[in-house]
Amino acid sequence: MHIPEQLFAALGHEVRLRCLLLLQREGELCVCELTHGLDLAQPTISRHLAHLREAGWVEDHRQGLWVYYRVSSRLPAWVREVLATTAAGIVNSAPFAGDLLRLGAMPNRPGARGCA
Amino acid sequence: MHIPEQLFAALGHEVRLRCLLLLQREGELCVCELTHGLDLAQPTISRHLAHLREAGWVEDHRQGLWVYYRVSSRLPAWVREVLATTAAGIVNSAPFAGDLLRLGAMPNRPGARGCA
DNA sequence: CCGGAATATGTGGCAAATGATATATACTGC
DNA sequence: GCAGTATATATCATTTGCCACATATTCCGG
Numbered sequence: 001m002h003i004p005e006q007l008f009a010a011l012g013h014e015v016r017l018r019c020l021l022l023l024q025r026e027g028e029l030c031v032c033e034l035t036h037g038l039d040l041a042q043p044t045i046s047r048h049l050a051h052l053r054e055a056g057w058v059e060d061h062r063q064g065l066w067v068y069y070r071v072s073s074r075l076p077a078w079v080r081e082v083l084a085t086t087a088a089g090i091v092n093s094a095p096f097a098g099d100l101l102r103l104g105a106m107p108n109r110p111g112a113r114g115c116a
Numbered sequence: 117m118h119i120p121e122q123l124f125a126a127l128g129h130e131v132r133l134r135c136l137l138l139l140q141r142e143g144e145l146c147v148c149e150l151t152h153g154l155d156l157a158q159p160t161i162s163r164h165l166a167h168l169r170e171a172g173w174v175e176d177h178r179q180g181l182w183v184y185y186r187v188s189s190r191l192p193a194w195v196r197e198v199l200a201t202t203a204a205g206i207v208n209s210a211p212f213a214g215d216l217l218r219l220g221a222m223p224n225r226p227g228a229r230g231c232a
Numbered sequence: 233c234c235g236g237a238a239t240a241t242g243t244g245g246c247a248a249a250t251g252a253t254a255t256a257t258a259c260t261g262c
Numbered sequence: 263g264c265a266g267t268a269t270a271t272a273t274c275a276t277t278t279g280c281c282a283c284a285t286a287t288t289c290c291g292g
Contacts, residue, residue: 004206005130012125013249031269044251046270051249065259065268078205082198089194090120129280147239160281162240181238181289 002056007079010055011086014095015040015048021096022103023058023071024087029103030066030110037103066110118172123195126171127202130211131156131164136173137212138219139187140203145219146182146226153219182226 011017018038023029029037035045049069052058060069071083090096127133134154139145145153151161165185168174174185187199206212 004202005128005133008124008126008133009128012121012128014121017121017124032267041252042269043253043271047250050270062258062269067258067269076205078201081201082205085194085197085201086120089192089198157282158239159241159283162238163280166240178239178288183239183288 002076002079006055007057007082010052010057013048015044016052017086017090018096018099019045019048019052019069020057020071020083021087021091022099023069024083025091025100026103028068028070030068032066033103033106033109034069036106037099039102118192118195122171123173126168126173129164129167131160132168133202134212134215135161135164135185136168136187136199137203137207138215139174139185140199141207141216142219144184144186146184148182149219149222149225150185152222153215155218 011020015038019034022034022037026033031042031045031049034049035042038045049058049060053060053069057072057075058069059072060067062068071080075083091100127136131154135150138150138153142149147158147161147165150165151158154161165174165176169176169185172191173188175188176183176185178184187196191199207216
């Protein structure tokens with residue numbers, strides 16, 4: 001859909017904004033990484049990811065047991081620019097900076113490194 | 117306040133986004149100009165302007181009978197950039213383009229031209 | 233002080249978002 | 263097919279947001 005006010009409505013919730021910031025920075029993350037990074041219950045993360053998915057801001061693809069999310073590849077240029085500007089503007093403040101630290105310190109991350 | 121998710125939540129409503137876009141383009145507008153541009157009831161506009169004011173997006177000042185609103189001068193640089201990017205991205209699509217046209221065609225506009 | 237114009241706020245009802253918890257689904261390895 | 267892990271969805275209670283309408287407030291001119 002990509003309706004402008006729906007973009008901001010989606011960003012207008014702390015959990016979704018934190019998720020999108022991590023995805024914008026890391027490129028692609030599975031649900032358990034987001035759950036660990038934000039330190040929230042898994043259903044909470046899944047619900048907000050579903051919200052972002054239905055609004056068209058993220059895409060998901062399953063890979064075995066894990067479902068990976070990333071910022072949608074079909075966004076208008078101005079939307080990508082808004083996301084990038086926002087990420088740069090808030091990445092060093094709470095709670096976003098802490099999310100990145102927690103994610104970086106997460107043990108047994110799945111993915112390319114084959115730790116799981 | 118300028119808490120990121122509160123800023124975005126304020127934009128997450130069509131009426132408020134349309135108001136903010138007109139303000140971003142025109143610099144300063146009174147309530148009756150916004151009411152005419154969006155073609156909505158005055159209490160609707162006032163209510164959403166109050167929402168934007170409380171979120172920190174706009175400032176108002178009274179000048180006689182009219183109350184003028186403008187984009188707040190104390191927004192962080194990245195927020196102003198998000199707003200400018202958004203405005204440029206959506207200004208040519210509905211309903212935003214129509215709002216600008218209606219505002220431009222409004223008769224008896226108050227302000228510097230002293231028409232009222 | 234009074235009437236009228238511009239703007240703001242109060243109220244009631246209702247739809248939608250949220251949070252916490254429980255449960256269902258999808259996949260892997262055996 | 264079974265057990266276990268990862269993820270998604272259902273449910274319920276609560277809160278929040280919104281709309282339409284009525285009314286209040288602020289200000290100006292006379």
